[in-house]
Amino acid sequence: MERRLAHEAPSFVPSWSSDLTQQDSGWADPAIDSTLQEAVPEVGTADLAALLDEIVGPLARAGTLDNAPGYAAYVPSGGLFHAALAEWIAASLNRYVPTSETAPGLAALEHLAIQWIHQALGTGASAEQSGFTPSGLFVTGGATATLHAVHAARRATEVAHTDSAQTGLVAYYSENAHSCVSQALAVCGIEHQRMLGINEHMQLPLGELASAIQHDLEAGLTPFLVIGTAGDVRTGAVDDLQGLVDVRDRYNLWLHVDAAYGGFFSMCESAQEALRGLDLANSIAVDPHKGMGLPYGTGALLVRDERTLLTAFSAQTSYINPSPEGPGLGPNTLDMGIEYTREFRGLRVWLPLKMLGLQVFRNNLEEMLALCREIAEDLAQLRHVELVGQPTLSICVFRLRAPCGDDENRALLDLINSDGKFFLTGCTMPERLGGNFVIRIALLSFRTDSATVHRLLARIEECVNIVVSRCKTPPGTEHSPHDRSTKP
Amino acid sequence: MERRLAHEAPSFVPSWSSDLTQQDSGWADPAIDSTLQEAVPEVGTADLAALLDEIVGPLARAGTLDNAPGYAAYVPSGGLFHAALAEWIAASLNRYVPTSETAPGLAALEHLAIQWIHQALGTGASAEQSGFTPSGLFVTGGATATLHAVHAARRATEVAHTDSAQTGLVAYYSENAHSCVSQALAVCGIEHQRMLGINEHMQLPLGELASAIQHDLEAGLTPFLVIGTAGDVRTGAVDDLQGLVDVRDRYNLWLHVDAAYGGFFSMCESAQEALRGLDLANSIAVDPHKGMGLPYGTGALLVRDERTLLTAFSAQTSYINPSPEGPGLGPNTLDMGIEYTREFRGLRVWLPLKMLGLQVFRNNLEEMLALCREIAEDLAQLRHVELVGQPTLSICVFRLRAPCGDDENRALLDLINSDGKFFLTGCTMPERLGGNFVIRIALLSFRTDSATVHRLLARIEECVNIVVSRCKTPPGTEHSPHDRSTKP
Known part of the structure; x- marks a missing residue:
């Protein structure tokens, strides 16, 4: 059965992918028809090829075509075919990778893929030079990465205050920050959000930031987090990251940088000056589905110090064994993030890097x-x-x-x-x-x-x-x- | 290129899947070798078949084999091949489905898949009978579903209190609740968690629950959320859901039910009595990667009233257009959840249901x-x-x-x-x-x-x-x- 199905899909999928370079990007009307009104079928329809050609294909073309060459809207994606194949393989293997106990080989491969991103961006070497263990985890994108960062920052602040819950926590960001930042702070129940205006370079203004922090400190509040942007999704503007690092150090805050769009440009010589300081952030959101052209849902949260994620998210349960230790083994990502179960996202990063090279x-x-x-x-x-x-x-x-x-x-x-x-x-x-x-x-x-x-x-x-x-x-x-x- | 690759992978993937019924479940040592110490390669390795046979295959077998027939640990999964194929197709199509503006056809297909689950569980008809629009979204699993539910419950409480932030929020659950519940409450910054002991049936005891709520009300706190369990992951125990519904109604709370493991059993006549009341919960976490044997990372949050998710998560941004309206079109899931970008999970639910039937x-x-x-x-x-x-x-x-x-x-x-x-x-x-x-x-x-x-x-x-x-x-x-x- 598997073999038969595996040979029906290939007549559809590679055609779609290889035809993309010839496709227009513009709007096509959706066929919102009886297909989309159907009640859940009690009995199945075995003909995969027909379902793909007659239903999935036409529905997929509707809208604007994000992967075609002429698409220069929002932030374009890619849907690299190697990564799509990796998805098929990953979903077929269907191993539970959030703990090394269940799938030690693939969990380690995923940990390696995180390290490869750290190496590509230079953030790993920077962390190691400072004596930290660089780490991170794959998430779906900037919004979930930011959510993790906010909670990790809060826990780090609580730990610094003898592990007690802090009231009056304040987070700072500019009006140029992605709207997921405000949402993440709201979901985390952070008491105070300070959205600052931008300067003439679309950047978080350092002077106003310091003033706001000073003002909040004097009011008895607890500034704990500043969120910078490395590649605003409207204009590509990058905050003065080195300046934010200095403010972070002066006030002992957590610096998270939303580099979902801009992060991978730190591989490029001509962008390195603009991104200087990125490697010193406590946490960074980068989206391989943007900078690497991988399929949507391939985001990563990188941290400079692995312990910060373990402190924030370590699972306490009688039901699952603790993280293993050994060469090449990272900690259980179950202990580093919100998701207990998730897609095995590492393969769709590892395989394209392995096959194509950085x-x-x-x-x-x-x-x-x-x-x-x-x-x-x-x-x-x-x-x-x-x-x-x-x-x-x-x-x-x-x-x-x-x-x-x-x-x-x-x-x-x-x-x-x-x-x-x-x-x-x-x-x-x-x-x-x-x-x-x-x-x-x-x-x-x-x-x-x-x-x-x-x-x-x-x-x-x-x-x-x-x-x-x-x-x-x-x-x-x-x-x-x-x-x-x-x-x- | 796509065609060539698409014919190399099929020699590996279907073999893996079809061989699973013959495989043992027990431990195999991981080959934690030089592969897992490699630095990010500057130049690629084009031979996909060799990479799969020599690296991915051996790494994948390490650990315990969650998809083999003899695996009866934790909560077994399946990795249904139809869904794995759907993943390949979804990642190749790589459409941005969280907004209907970009991919109206596939966004509608995903909305349909949510409705199919509502139909299968009977929760959709129940909501409609009460005048609500049943809805939901695909997430990675119970932990992320619960996180969404906690924030939605808080927002509903704030809206009920003339949209003002509430202090002293209290959530209730039993010691039998999955550890993701406590984590979700912590991530959301909920002030008070009340973990109650269980009764002799492993259930949240209704009398103690009512007493605790009463006590907190008298102390000036704001009880807002009770989290029940439909299928404890240790023993499969199910809380008295109808009893929880009654408590919810008496105190005007939000009832979330973690039915990640147990939810799909409400399709089965012999389990319906145990699950009575599930359809009346405000929100339900169900995991198609458990009850339907789909690949890991296929969870769903079902809500009885679509507006509750829109109230909690509607994105306010100048960058993205608002939800569309039209037959078969659901609201943008971007406006219903945390994730701005994510995998297109709907196809891996729709395709297996369409091909195999409920x-x-x-x-x-x-x-x-x-x-x-x-x-x-x-x-x-x-x-x-x-x-x-x-x-x-x-x-x-x-x-x-x-x-x-x-x-x-x-x-x-x-x-x-x-x-x-x-x-x-x-x-x-x-x-x-x-x-x-x-x-x-x-x-x-x-x-x-x-x-x-x-x-x-x-x-x-x-x-x-x-x-x-x-x-x-x-x-x-x-x-x-x-x-x-x-x-x-």
């Missing part, structure tokens, strides 16, 4: 950075377009110059997306930076190459000219924005 | 219940053995009679496991029920059949006789335990 992933990110710089240079040449800051990583943000406003920029975005070849998204900038609607080009997928980018730039230029020609007062003329509002 | 899963569980009753009847016939309670679901607990003590029972367990054909685990019973070490037989895997069980019973009888013959004072003779201690 250089393939590093080169892809270097290419994304170079293409993004090229986009920025090209767009800066367009008379009617202005860049909204220079790209720090692989996201380029732009808009039509004044007097074109948000409406025209939204119209431009819709027009670019309208033929379905490309899919971009926009966002509203923080008030501090004008509060305008801007258009983003986010590069990350290994299927996006130089030719894709050149077609995209041509498309943008074409659409800019159309939208601008429709404007009553074209941008770049003698009228200033002030003129426009007083002389309609 | 009756296959129900019949398997009915068979497990029947086999467990048979085991209990057979063991009760053995002169030196006593059952520790009657099995409620598919776990049978026994021990050697006094004067054999914990040492002899541990020796018996080790002896049963020693030839590797079977793998059982033991646990220590709560003090209230003697505090003894007992041996468990937990049935759940579709690979475990009547023939397996008969071989296991023969093995147990053989081992009992060996261990008892070694006892200086064999059990079942004229000496009472008291005699043993005074006349060594």
Whole structure:
């Protein structure tokens, strides 16, 4: 039975994957039909090939195609085929990897995959130089990584205060932080959240941070956690991480860095200055499903000191034996995180790294950075377009110059997306930076190459000219924005 | 490339899966060798077949084999091949399903899979009869489901108190609750946990629960959550769920039921009386990776009222568009849970149900219940053995009679496991029920059949006789335990 099924799926799956480079990214309507109204069937339908071709395939194509080369919206993913195969293998093996007692070999392989990420990012060597055991665990993404970090930070604070529960805990982050940060703090029941404004570089302002901490200390509260961002999902902005490390050290806090999007760029020489200090954070969220193009749900929480996770999450139960000891064996991840049962995520990181080698992933990110710089240079040449800051990583943000406003920029975005070849998204900038609607080009997928980018730039230029020609007062003329509002 | 790889893996994966029914369950030493000490490779190794045969296969076999027929330890899993294939497909498609905007077809398919579970368990019809919209989301297992439930319960309590944060929140559960319950409450920062003793049926005692709530109310605290267990992982005990519903209603609490192991038995006629009231819980954790034999990491949180999850987890962000509306479309699961990015777990539930039909899963569980009753009847016939309670679901607990003590029972367990054909685990019973070490037989895997069980019973009888013959004072003779201690 297994053999027969295993030969029906391969006519569908590799076709889907290999065809992706030829696919458009744009919207396709979902077939929300009787399939999706069906009651749970009492009797099965054995024909796998038909189910895949007639139901799963059409449903899968609906929406915008996140893995196609022209997708430069949100943060693109990849769905690397090697990792998808690893998923099949992992789910077939179906070993319980959160304890070494049950699956010592695969648990150790997963621990190795975490160490490989530490090695790739340089965070492992940094921790070891300071006498710590670098560690971490695979989670589904930045939100779950952040949740773990918040609880670990709280427990570390409690332990530092003779293991007593602390009241008046305060966490700090900027308005630029991902919304999962605020959610994680709420889920953890942290009493006080301080969301600070950003500076002109979209960064958490260090002076205001120190003032806020000082103020809270004087009020008798317990500052315990600052959360920085290494690669804001809107613009790719990176906080001054070394500055945050200094504040962390001065006030004895926990520093968590949300590097879900930006973390893997620390492999790239041209991004290392922007990411300086990342290796000194207490915990880091990185998403291999972003920076490595692996399937969604492949996130990692890296910690500088393994003991912090064990302190926070060690399972106390009569039902499961404690962590083992031995060469190559990490502690039970059951004792390091929230999940008791979960997917065996390690194989989908280990296998692609083993088969392709780290250089393939590093080169892809270097290419994304170079293409993004090229986009920025090209767009800066367009008379009617202005860049909204220079790209720090692989996201380029732009808009039509004044007097074109948000409406025209939204119209431009819709027009670019309208033929379905490309899919971009926009966002509203923080008030501090004008509060305008801007258009983003986010590069990350290994299927996006130089030719894709050149077609995209041509498309943008074409659409800019159309939208601008429709404007009553074209941008770049003698009228200033002030003129426009007083002389309609 | 994809096609070539897709034809190398099938020589490994289906072999592994189809061979499982012939495999022993017992311990195999891990090959913790140079593979697990390797630094991240700069250059790749293209030979997938060799990597699978030489590295992944041997590492995967190490430990105890949770999917083999003789595995009756902890809670067995299955790793159904149809679901493993679904994983490959899901990871290849790699669509972002937490929002309908990106992947409306697959998001709707996942929503359908949740509804199918509601239909299978009868919880959906019950909710609809009360005017609620039953809903839920796929998570990795009971621990993450419980975490979501705790936060949803807190938010519901806050909303009921004019949306203000409540201090002095109190949650109640029994010492029989899974250790993930205490962890979830700690992660959520809930101020007060009341762990109550159990009654003689291993249940949360209703009278003591009401007294504790009353006491806390009088002390000015805010009781908000009671967590029941439907299928304790040690013995399979089920709380008096209808009784918990009554307490919930009297005090206006949230009732969460951890039915990770036991929930799917509500499909079986012979277990319905034990599980009466489950459908009235506010939230339920069920694990398709237990009751349906799907791969690890396939858990679900079911809620009676969809709005409760939306209230607790709705994402507020300028970056992502709100939930869509339309026939067959559920709300964005992004707005219903913690995870922003995650595996597309719905396909690995939908595809097996679609291909095999619900009756296959129900019949398997009915068979497990029947086999467990048979085991209990057979063991009760053995002169030196006593059952520790009657099995409620598919776990049978026994021990050697006094004067054999914990040492002899541990020796018996080790002896049963020693030839590797079977793998059982033991646990220590709560003090209230003697505090003894007992041996468990937990049935759940579709690979475990009547023939397996008969071989296991023969093995147990053989081992009992060996261990008892070694006892200086064999059990079942004229000496009472008291005699043993005074006349060594």
